Amino acid sequence: MILTPKIVARLVVVGLLGVLLQLTFFSQIELFHVSPDVLPALVVVLGLLGGSLTGAVSGFAIGFLLDCLLIQPLGGASLVLIAVGFAAGTFRERFEIHSRLVVPLLCAVFTLLAELGFGAIEAMFGINTDVSVLVLRDILVKTVFAFFIGWALYAGMRRLVRPALVDEATVRRTRRPTVLGA
Amino acid sequence: MYRKQLRRRRAVLALLIVGSFALLTLTYGQGSNGIQRGVTAIFTPISSVLDRALKPARDLINWVDETFDARGKNHKLETEVQALRKEVVGGKVALAENEELRALLKLEKSGAIPSEGGAVTGHVIGVSPTVWYSDVMIDVGSADGVKIHDAVINGDGLVGEVSSVTGGVSKVRLISDHSSRVTVRVVPAGVTALAKATVGEPNRLVLGFFNADKRVHEGEKVVTAGWRGGEVESRFPPNIPVGEISKASIIEQEAQEQAIVAPYADLRNLNVLQVLTGGSHE
Numbered sequence: 001m002i003l004t005p006k007i008v009a010r011l012v013v014v015g016l017l018g019v020l021l022q023l024t025f026f027s028q029i030e031l032f033h034v035s036p037d038v039l040p041a042l043v044v045v046l047g048l049l050g051g052s053l054t055g056a057v058s059g060f061a062i063g064f065l066l067d068c069l070l071i072q073p074l075g076g077a078s079l080v081l082i083a084v085g086f087a088a089g090t091f092r093e094r095f096e097i098h099s100r101l102v103v104p105l106l107c108a109v110f111t112l113l114a115e116l117g118f119g120a121i122e123a124m125f126g127i128n129t130d131v132s133v134l135v136l137r138d139i140l141v142k143t144v145f146a147f148f149i150g151w152a153l154y155a156g157m158r159r160l161v162r163p164a165l166v167d168e169a170t171v172r173r174t175r176r177p178t179v180l181g182a
Numbered sequence: 183m184y185r186k187q188l189r190r191r192r193a194v195l196a197l198l199i200v201g202s203f204a205l206l207t208l209t210y211g212q213g214s215n216g217i218q219r220g221v222t223a224i225f226t227p228i229s230s231v232l233d234r235a236l237k238p239a240r241d242l243i244n245w246v247d248e249t250f251d252a253r254g255k256n257h258k259l260e261t262e263v264q265a266l267r268k269e270v271v272g273g274k275v276a277l278a279e280n281e282e283l284r285a286l287l288k289l290e291k292s293g294a295i296p297s298e299g300g301a302v303t304g305h306v307i308g309v310s311p312t313v314w315y316s317d318v319m320i321d322v323g324s325a326d327g328v329k330i331h332d333a334v335i336n337g338d339g340l341v342g343e344v345s346s347v348t349g350g351v352s353k354v355r356l357i358s359d360h361s362s363r364v365t366v367r368v369v370p371a372g373v374t375a376l377a378k379a380t381v382g383e384p385n386r387l388v389l390g391f392f393n394a395d396k397r398v399h400e401g402e403k404v405v406t407a408g409w410r411g412g413e414v415e416s417r418f419p420p421n422i423p424v425g426e427i428s429k430a431s432i433i434e435q436e437a438q439e440q441a442i443v444a445p446y447a448d449l450r451n452l453n454v455l456q457v458l459t460g461g462s463h464e
Contacts, residue, residue, distance in 0.1 A: 020225065020228060020229060020232055021232070021236075022311050023229065023307070023308035023309060023311070023319070024229055024232040024233040024236055024307060024308060025232070025236045025239070025240060026311070027308070027309035027310065027311045028240050028244075028306070028309050028451075029240050029243040029244055029247075030243075030244055030247045030450060030451070031243065031246075031247055032247070033247070033251075033450070035309070035311065037311045037312065039311065052191060052195075053191050053194055053195075056194065056195050056198055057194070057198065060198045060201070060202065063202075064205075065221070066311075067218075068217060068218045068221035068222065069221060069222060069225055069229070069308060069319070070308065070310055070315075070317060070319065070353065071213075071214045071218050071222065071319070071346040071348065071351070071353040072310075072315065072317070072353075073205075073206055073209045073210040073211070073212075074205040074206065074208075074209045074215075074217070074218075075201075075202040075203060075204070075205030075206035075207075075209065076202075076206055078198075078201075078202040078205070079199065079202040079203070079206070082195070082198050082199060082202065086195060115312060115313070118312045118314050119312075119313075119314050122314040122315070122360075125210065127314075127360045127381060128360065128361070129360045129361075129378045129379055129380065129381060129388075130378075130380045130381065130388060131360075131380070131381040131382060132380045132381060132382035132383040132386070133382070134382040134383050135313055135314075135381055135382030136382075137382075138313040138382055139313065142313075
């Protein structure tokens with residue numbers, strides 16, 4: 001992704017909107033008794049479109065904003081989302097995305113890892129009470145949601161940052177010109 | 183060229199990770215800091231507007247989920263209504279007796295919710311996205327008289343306590359959070375206990391009894407204890423309804439000195455909350 005000021009501004013707006021919608025909408029709805037978590041999927045999509053550095057930086061920024069708005073220790077969510085963004089970006093840099101299923105699957109897998117990561121951070125500071133097996137159900141259902149959310153997010157984000165995508169630009173340049181009257 | 187790019191990439195990644203650890207170390211265990219106060223001050227108005235604008239969509243999705251859930255609860259509720267009818271009659275008799283006794287003792291009337299101090303009403307404007315934390319953000323803060331450790335209730339009963347506060351926003355630690363501890367009393371058994379949460383199950387609190395000489399039974403009510411003294415002091419005013427005993431097997435009570443409580447408040451679906459200001463104590 002070619003990061004022009006316009007594209008950076010778009011990414012900032014997407015990040016802000018993502019965090020605000022997560023807190024005011026997605027965290028407050030329930031399907032099968034579980035609320036979807038869109039933020040790991042958003043960071044994965046940004047990593048896949050922009051590369052490892054864009055993924056890590058957006059993971060840090062989104063995590064930081066989340067921690068600020070939830071008035072919780074700063075850095076916890078950032079650590080998890082940096083790892084997710086960097087890993088997704090590295091995947092993009094090493095492998096080609098040939099199938100349409102790759103992106104949703106990556107969103108699901110990285111959401112699963114992110115939820116476990118949030119748990120690990122919390123466990124690092126001590127959980128002095130019982131942990132129900134239902135936590136696993138919650139994480140797994142969130143993973144399934146992330147599959148579908150990732151699908152939609154990737155399509156939307158790709159459209160939003162299309163002018164900055166290197167492969168899209170290459171495709172446009174190599175397209176054969178239309179010859180009038182041919 | 184590629185090596186330089188790789189080095190720069192690694193440096194930025196290292197900087198972000200070190201920065202995150204540094205922030206975590208510096209801010210862990212503290213309340214709100216200057217950055218958070220600034221950020222919440224900027225984003226709270228936007229969150230409030232978004233929260234209200236999105237409420238119809240949220241309600242629609244939650245309605246679908248609740249409709250499926252409600253189908254299985256109908257029969258159970260009918261049985262409960264019958265049991266409650268009997269309790270209402272008993273309660274009215276007890277109220278009449280209570281009035282007489284209060285008159286005799288010249289005590290002031292007081293309801294279940296303490297009348298001292300005030301109450302501030304706030305809307306939920308944000309909910310933690312992961313299952314590991316049970317926090318909600320409400321749109322009232324220190325400017326409205328809210329302080330840390332103030333009790334928070336809704337129409338059903340105790341919801342939690344204020345754990346951090348900024349000028350216009352408060353963070354409420356729900357009773358389902360793993361760090362929450364509530365000293366409670368089981369009525370009419372009179373047993374005191376400590377209610378702890380179970381991570382991943384907001385509708386399940388575990389009661390650890392302080393004195394196990396009396397037994398509790400399913401259906402008995404649990405209210406905040408509100409007493410001072412001992413190792414664990416109640417930060418909540420007394421007699422706020424918490425929930426009712428949903429499982430109290432004799433084996434569990436004897437072996438583990440514990441029982442299970444279902445909270446009255448639906449902690450997954452909170453909208454309007456009331457902060458009881460001035461009545462809490464550290």
